Amino acid sequence: MNKLRLATVWLDGCSGCHMSLLDIDEALMGVAMKADLVYGPLVDAQEFPKTVDVTLVEGAVSSQEDLEKIQLVRQRTKLLVALGDCAVTSNVPAMRNPVPVKKLLERIYVEGADVHPGVPSNGVPKLLKAAVPLQDVVRVDLHVPGCPPPAGTIAFVVGELLEGRMPELSGKVRFG
């Protein structure tokens, strides 16, 4: 039997959704039997593979780098899952949105700095005007809200996807 090619992606989130994924405990064994984890913060691969069956994405799209990454991920993924409130609603990363980026960075890195005041520009990706949910920039096939989604929910979602079914989440999940 061909194993399902599974990837995870970490954009602007706190890693809580990945932690919740690890929290599915022994259900991970079942996942490992049926899927190969081909990319993500939990494995070594440097480049996003050419073809992936299911990608779970944590985090909002906040920087130019996030944007390019999610577009590539979308192109190469059959079924894209927005995992957790940051990916679904933009959540906490969006709390900065009402403040213009320039003002925001100066407030933190100039006014808020004790030493070496200055907005970092070298080697850090440019922030977008607003942190947005995945659905604002790419097509999303499944939304799994929750901050983070409980381990049980993730186990259910991944379990169903591994069986080739679209999980029915109506009434089972909530924001927050």
Added chain:
Amino acid sequence: MAQKVSIRIDGEYVGAKEGQTILEVARKAGKYIPALCYMEGLSAVGACRLCIVEVSGVGRLLPACTTPVQDGMSVTTNSEKLARYRRMVVDFLLSERNHYCAVCVSNGHCELQGLAQKFGITHVHYGYGYPKMPVDLSHERFVLDHNRCILCTRCVRVCAEVEGAHVWDTASRGIRTMLTGELNRPWGAIRSCTGCGKCVQVCPTGAMAEKGWAVEEMTKRSDSISWLATQRGGRE
């Protein structure tokens, strides 16, 4: 004495009295109609449109909380169409201002969040507005966070109709509408506020809260305010 009338709700005959609204009659008959701005004991204003129902022979959907019953009326409380419009209402409420449930005092106890879950809403369908909204921390015991206010005016009505202080009103119109207290003073400077906390207790969301609670910790007692209101006003 009010005239007795008979109406049908989802096909079942239900007895009612003239002057009662569809929502009152439906609730008494144990029928569920979602509602946000309606609160038992306060006047009904028809602000949120969650309670819309279909009435036979009427071409448009009517809010159950403000529509009086009429003899022979036939009401449908649930249909694909109603569910679609109700989802749309919640969707709009979630995307209009800034709702970060994960860091909200009312997370897990919020009526808006609860309805979103009940309706199976897993994401919004309209872009978020991310408006810049003030948070009023000036009162020593209470917080008003406009980011989470859905303009249901439950606070306005409880303060005016039950407490008798009439601190709150709404200012401006449309998407610019804002809750405002005593001609736009910060809450801490409002002299007519007695500090009773009724507005906080009836607020369905995390917009009004007591200070000192962390995320998920603010639970409310709108039921006891309803009880108080019905005791005082002689309303049913």
